[in-house]
Amino acid sequence: MSVLRVAVFGPESTGKTSLAEKLAAHFGEPWAPEYVRRFWDEHDGRVTAEDLDAIARGQIAAEEDAAARARRVVFCDTELLTNVLWADLLFPGKCPAWVREQAGARARNYALYLLCKTDIAFAPDPQRYFADEAGRQMCMRLWREALVSRGLPRIEIGGDWHARETRAVAAVEALLSGG
Numbered sequence: 001m002s003v004l005r006v007a008v009f010g011p012e013s014t015g016k017t018s019l020a021e022k023l024a025a026h027f028g029e030p031w032a033p034e035y036v037r038r039f040w041d042e043h044d045g046r047v048t049a050e051d052l053d054a055i056a057r058g059q060i061a062a063e064e065d066a067a068a069r070a071r072r073v074v075f076c077d078t079e080l081l082t083n084v085l086w087a088d089l090l091f092p093g094k095c096p097a098w099v100r101e102q103a104g105a106r107a108r109n110y111a112l113y114l115l116c117k118t119d120i121a122f123a124p125d126p127q128r129y130f131a132d133e134a135g136r137q138m139c140m141r142l143w144r145e146a147l148v149s150r151g152l153p154r155i156e157i158g159g160d161w162h163a164r165e166t167r168a169v170a171a172v173e174a175l176l177s178g179g
Helices: 016-027 035-042 049-069 080-090 097-107 133-148 161-176
Strands: 004-009 073-077 112-116 154-157
Touching (some): 004 016, 004 161, 016 161, 049 080, 080 133, 112 133, 154 161
16 A cells, blocks of 8 residues: 555645644654745745745655655645745746646645645744735635645645544544545
8 A cells, every 4th residue: 555645735824734743643654844944944034936946845855755754644734736826925927837847746646635724813923924814815715726626635624723633633534444
């Protein structure tokens, strides 16, 4: 059996990192952190359009490293589609063509996308951009449409932290059992 990939996906400040960590611990499997956070920290909070190539390569490497350590399932705190969405929002027209192409191709390798909803409080962070409700809803529409337009398998994760974790665990258990 090949390793199943699960993307914890959605707009900023929706609990993706926490959920990816909790799922990895629950199932005893690895997770791949969102690479751009590390890149941001290593570059003193400066990210430019010229960095999009390096960020995408780092994201792919993080995902592949985690997948190589997995037995049944690997959890990815976002994935390359997210890189494309952010590139289009922050640097319109600057997303490298190979990143866009790979995002579409790699997305088909995910068994499930856990689409985290914006129905929890926004947690301020220097890396975040859309704290207002209109911005959060705009991002939610973009992230949902990225999955819907590609026909990717998804389940929406919302509610309080307990509800999110419970729904995500149940979705992954169903995936692992073939259901």
